[in-house]
Structures are given as structure tokens and as C-alpha cells.
Amino acid sequence: MKFVAFERAKQGTGASRRLRNSGRTPGIVYGGAGEPLLVELDHNALWHAIKKEAFHASVLDMELAGKESKVLLRDVQMHPYKQLILHIDFQRVDANTKMHMKVPLHFKGQEESAAFKIDHCLITHVVNEVNITCLPADLPEFIEVDLSGLKKGTSFHLSDVKLPNGVKAVVKGRENPVLVSVVAPAVEVAADPAAEAPAAGKGGKAGAKAPAAKAPAAKK
Template identity: 60%
Template structure:
């Protein structure tokens, strides 16, 4: 995805306010051993881009003054109640160095899961994204989690997810191995199932 930005010379609250009135969002680009660069981005274009999942988890081509650089979106500050982006941060990426970032999880085959269809289980998504590390060229837009075989009462943990080639969990996620999905059976459904199995006493 490509982002067009312009160099910004003035900083401070007053300058930022004037930018926003003019339909621009102030921002900054930092990292990879270069000086931080002040930028401004068209607010409406940024607002619509932020609604796309891939904008938050993909390597972006940021063009400033005719020069392109690869970046990741690192932080967005929103106005507390207005539809307004106050500030945006991008981090430059080095193609030869691994990066740490969060990617969204896409859950597959939930509707066809036997535990849901016949076992009365309710699949609960505990995590919507997961923190991984990889080289920039191997960064996936999302990671698929197959729920076809999760059984009633079971949980799926981070280390159960099949990761794309070159992608690994960051060390703290690896060690904690948090629950990603659980498939509890509600007490009512369980009691009903037990009642069907137990013949009525004469």
C-alpha cells in the first residue's frame, strides 16, 4: 500500500492545529538509524486507509518529497469524540532485520465445526491479533486459524497456530502461550445433553 506525505517544517500545538484545519494530519517517521522526519498527510485519505485491516499490518510505501521508504504504522492518535486523526507515527523498516509487530487473526471453518453444530459449544475468540517476528518481506497481512477440529471444552493456544514460513512468535508470547480460542459448552446445553443420555426413572 502506498502513502503520499509531505515534509513538515513547523511543529508545536499551533502549527498542528492549523494543519488540521487545512485537512492535514501531522505525523512523524523514525527508525533505522536516520533522523526522525516530520510529515503531513491528507486527513481524508488517511482516515479511509485506517479502516483497512491491511494498512495496520502491512509494509507501507511512504513517499515523501518524491522519495519512497518502507514503513510500518506504529501509532495513531484519535480525537476523543470527533472523527479526527490527531497524529500518526510510522517506523522505517530495514529489509535485512527482523521486525516485531502484531498481525490480525482470521478464523476459518467455525460454522462447520462439529462441536458447534452438534455439541452445543460456543467458540469464543480470546485474541484478535498476535505478536510475531519475521523479516519485512515475510510479513503476512493476517494469519489464518483453522477451527475445524477444535473440540467442545477445548482451547487453542498460540503455539497451536500454524505460522507461515519465516514467521515465529515473539519470545514472551512463546513462553506465555496464551489462549487464542476457547470452545466452552454452556451449562444449559450440557445439562440438556446429559438429560438426553440418562433414561427417565420409572
């Protein structure tokens, strides 16, 4: 994806507020060999861009003063309740330096799996994105996960994912976390009618009440 940025001369709270009022969003570009650079972007164009998945998980082409450079989106600060982007951060990309990114997972084949079609299991996506490291040229926009082989009583782990060439998963804590869980449906046990019926009394109908005892006659 490509976007246009402009150099920003002034900084500070007041300058940023005036910039937002004029329909621009303040930002910064840092990293690499260059010094941090203050920039501003058209807010409407940026608002539509951040709604696209590729803007968050791919190398972007930034045009600045007629020159293009490669950057990554690193942070977006949103207004608490307004549809307003307060600030945005980009990082320069070096083609020969590996980088760390969060990449979304796209699941497919769940409806064709035996766990779903035959056993009617509850399938839950525990993780929707993974941390990876790779060179900028190898960065995938997303990683496709095939769930067509899911079976009852199993789980889908990170090691079950086929990563693109040049891409390595970065795991913290658990070495092989669960991405998708498969839970068998609860089985309802039918009640036994015979067990629920009240026990029959001896020589009488079930549930019949015993006759009330007669009161003794009063003495004259």
C-alpha cells in the first residue's frame, strides 16, 4: 500500500491541535539510519487506510517530498469516542534487517472438517494473530491456516501451521501454543421414566394415600 506524507515543522500540543482542526493527522517516522522525522497526513485518507488489514501487516510505501521509502505502521492513537486519529507512528524498513511483526491468521476449511460436519464439535479460534520475524521482502500480509483436518478430541497448535518461506514464529512463554480448540458437544442423558414414578404401595395403586385412622369414640 502507498500513502502520501508531508513534513511537519511545528510540534507541541497546540500545534497538533491546530493540525487536527485543519483535517491533518500528526505523525512521526523513526528507525533506520535517519533521524526521527515529524510528518503529517490527510486524516480522511488515513482513516480509510487503517480500516484495511494490509495497512497494519505489510510494508508500506511512503511518498514524502517526491521520494518513496519503505515503512511499517507501529502505533495508532485514537480519540476515546470520536472518529479521530490523534497520532500515528511509522518505522523505517531496512531491506537487509529482520523485523518483528504481528500477522493476522486467516482460517479456512473448518466447515469441511470431521469435527464440524460429523461430530458437531464447538470450534473456537483461541488466537487470531501471531508474532513472526522475517526480512521485509518475506513479510506476508496474512498467514492462511487450514482447519479441514480437525478431529474430535484434538487441538490445533502453532506447530501445525505451515509458515511461508523465510518466516519464523516468535513465541513467548509456551513453546507450542494452541491456536484452535475443539470441544465435543455435551451429551444429554435421557431420564428413566421408571425411576421417576413413585413406588407402589403393597396391595394398592402406586401413589394411593393410606386411609385416615378413625378417632376413638368419646366416653359417656
